[in-house]
Amino acid sequence: MAPDISAPAETDQPGADREEDRQSPRDAGNDVIIRGESVVKEYQTGAQTVQALKGIDFSIQPSDFVAIVGPSGSGKSTLLNLLGLLDVPTRGTVRLRGTDVSTFSDGDRTTKRKHTIGFVFQSFYLIPTLTALENVEMPRMLDRTPKKTRERAKQLLRRVGLGDRLDHYPDELSGGQKQRVAIARSLINDPAILLADEPTGNLDRETGDDILELFDELRAEENVAVVTVTHDAYVAEEADRVVNLVDGEITDADEAESNGVVEQ
Amino acid sequence: MSWLRRVAAYFPTVVLARRNLSRATARSLLAIAAVVIGVVAIGTIGMGGEAFKQDQMEAFEGFGGTATVYPVYHHDGSGSINGDFSRQNINRMRQVTDGTTVLPIVERWDTLVQTPTGEVIITAQVKGLDNPGSFYDAQSGTIPDNWKRSAIVGSRIAENNDIQPGDRITVSVNGSFTRKFSVAAVLEPQGFADQLRADRTVFVPLDEFDDPEYDSAIVRVDPTTTSVDAATESIESEFNTRERNVYVQKVQEQREGFEKTFETINQFLIGVGSISLLVAAVTIANTMLMSAIEREREIGVMRAVGYPKRAVVSLLVAESSILGIIGSMVGVPLALGIGMVLNQVLLGDPLAFTAAGLRYVAIGAVFGIGTSLLAGVYPAWKAAKKQPVEALD
Structure with missing residues (x-):
């Protein structure tokens, strides 16, 4: 169920990272990419402390397709931010391949994020002044390997079916095409996890289906784990596991489906 | 591309x-x-x-090696103020500066200059000088080598009063002389840097003043070969022994x-x-x-x-x-x-x-x-x- 992550040959750096991280004794056996234990996240709003997450456990393994569902304000985005190393828990631990992320500096988290995590957003967030190809290259633009990056970006755009749209600007692309560009962008550094925040939220059903299909292909071919926050029931249906968040806690409603993912 | x-x-x-x-x-x-x-x-x-x-x-072009030496006036105890340079003073200056050009100047304020038609030129100053040719170039007419009994007029005076070389002007110096002079030359405009303010001056030969007392002296060196500083320092150390008797103003300082x-x-x-x-x-x-x-x-x-x-x-x-x-x-x-x-x-x-x-x-x-x-x-x-x-x- 948890095959090894096969890093493409040209991505030495992320591959090396993973190799090194895998040394960690705790997760060495089961290949867990990211694991959370008793994770609490609190926010200060004025004099009040709001608990967005109230001590949850989770773990993500390669090729997982996890859907996080729940009403607004239930802590879905907070969980996604923690998984994406965009935030750190107030209490409890989040471990990236065995290493507690709270030990990372801001710069470390940025680097780990770059090499481990791909982001897909509901509103795509493509840079309007860059072509589809350049948008895909964007996360690696500062790496000073323009030729390698360009080749990989072209390959990814062809992979998502946009081989004929390389030089189009975002405003020349449809919503589905933009999301495909965004997915290609999220894959440029060969991440282990793809975090998708309402990836189909701005798309019609048919285009949404295409995106979900693409996720399936990526999981099968690249062993990428996909974690998505969604309101769409049909996206949740497609997922292997559903994490149902209510008021910052994982409810047991979908226990059958969440086996293994949510460790109570 | x-x-x-x-x-x-x-x-x-x-x-x-x-x-x-x-x-x-x-x-x-x-x-x-x-x-x-x-x-x-x-x-x-x-x-x-x-x-x-x-x-x-x-x-300031052309005035680089020039300094003016002024006397410092002292109360002599008997009620009169003393200090103008005498002929001996000028000679001492020439001796201590070793061959430098030292030109004594007489500058009088109680003077009157009249144009050929008899109009009074109020703005004109009268100065006695020996050898204006060593300082100035003529705009019209010629500055005589051996200058006697003629006047040399500054450009501003000539222009404002329409005076040409050959015209006869009348110069009166209270207590010294009243005489008609033929204008030998009109000088080139000198600008504000000229210490003698030649543009507004009518120059007459020093000889016109009997046994004059000099109001100042111009010290001049060739600035390309010598510094005027050495000359002025010699004069100052010669004259300012017990008390300050001379005061030196260099064009260079003014320029700076x-x-x-x-x-x-x-x-x-x-x-x-x-x-x-x-x-x-x-x-x-x-x-x-x-x-x-x-x-x-x-x-x-x-x-x-x-x-x-x-x-x-x-x-x-x-x-x-x-x-x-x-x-x-x-x-x-x-x-x-x-x-x-x-x-x-x-x-x-x-x-x-x-x-x-x-x-x-x-x-x-x-x-x-x-x-x-x-x-x-x-x-x-x-x-x-x-x-x-x-x-x-």
């Missing part, structure tokens, strides 16, 4: 920055215009000031004083010009802040996909620097163009740029780029500091 793209790929920050600027063209152009105004203001004021200074300093004054004025004006660059900096800071706020989510995405803070700072600072560089690139030729006009007007040669003048253009350009860069730092830091999760919410 493809080679350009290949090169550009190695400077991704610059490429991203340039593209971002093209997003709000009007805003970028206005920010550039502000820099252009600042660069032109500093460059033009600096260059214009230098041209004006040069124009004024031309008046003028130069300092011009410099101060110029610096003040450039300071005023710099305010326009300060305004440009504010404009750019505002432009960059707006741009950073508009692109908050985009910057959040960049941070999320692995751009470190310093990459975001570099990007925004690159954007503001590009505004400064373009502003300077437009401003410098404009400033040089205006400088050429000023050179033409003040110095008669559009290409009469001085190193000092050009330096101000360079300073303007450097400050233009520098202030733009600095103006981008705060917005950049603010944008980079924002946590990606906040920017994306």
Whole structure:
């Protein structure tokens, strides 16, 4: 169920990272990419402390397709931010391949994020002044390997079916095409996890289906784990596991489906 | 173009920055215009000031090796004030300065000069001098080698009263003489640097004054071979033994004083010009802040996909620097163009740029780029500091 992550040959750096991280004794056996234990996240709003997450456990393994569902304000985005190393828990631990992320500096988290995590957003967030190809290259633009990056970006755009749209600007692309560009962008550094925040939220059903299909292909071919926050029931249906968040806690409603993912 | 793209790929920050600027063209152009105004203001004021200074300093040409020695007047205890130079004093000066030209001057105020038609020239001064040819060139007529019984008239006096060589003017010196003189020559205009103020003077030979007391003496050396300082120091140590009897004023010192004054004025004006660059900096800071706020989510995405803070700072600072560089690139030729006009007007040669003048253009350009860069730092830091999760919410 948890095959090894096969890093493409040209991505030495992320591959090396993973190799090194895998040394960690705790997760060495089961290949867990990211694991959370008793994770609490609190926010200060004025004099009040709001608990967005109230001590949850989770773990993500390669090729997982996890859907996080729940009403607004239930802590879905907070969980996604923690998984994406965009935030750190107030209490409890989040471990990236065995290493507690709270030990990372801001710069470390940025680097780990770059090499481990791909982001897909509901509103795509493509840079309007860059072509589809350049948008895909964007996360690696500062790496000073323009030729390698360009080749990989072209390959990814062809992979998502946009081989004929390389030089189009975002405003020349449809919503589905933009999301495909965004997915290609999220894959440029060969991440282990793809975090998708309402990836189909701005798309019609048919285009949404295409995106979900693409996720399936990526999981099968690249062993990428996909974690998505969604309101769409049909996206949740497609997922292997559903994490149902209510008021910052994982409810047991979908226990059958969440086996293994949510460790109570 | 493809080679350009290949090169550009190695400077991704610059490429991203340039593209971002093209997003709000009007805003970028206005920010550039502000820099252009600042660069032109500093460059033009600096260059214009230098041209004006040069124009004024031309008046000192030819007076480099000259100093005037004045007597210091002392109360002699018997009720009268004593101090004018005697013939012996002048001879002592000649001895101690070893062959330097020392020209005694008689300068009288109780005088009257009348034109050939009998009009009184109120503004004319009368001075007795031995050898004006060693100082001045004639504009018309000739300065006689062995000068006796004629007058030499300054340019301003001649012009205002329509006096030509050959005319006869009447000079009265109270208590000495009243005599008609034939005008031998009218002098070239000398300007304000001339210590004898020849433009407003009617010169008569010293011999006209019986046993004169001299009001001052001009000491003159060839400035290309000797310094006037040695001569004046000898005179001062000879005469100022127990008390100060002579006082020396060098044209060079006067010139330096003028130069300092011009410099101060110029610096003040450039300071005023710099305010326009300060305004440009504010404009750019505002432009960059707006741009950073508009692109908050985009910057959040960049941070999320692995751009470190310093990459975001570099990007925004690159954007503001590009505004400064373009502003300077437009401003410098404009400033040089205006400088050429000023050179033409003040110095008669559009290409009469001085190193000092050009330096101000360079300073303007450097400050233009520098202030733009600095103006981008705060917005950049603010944008980079924002946590990606906040920017994306």
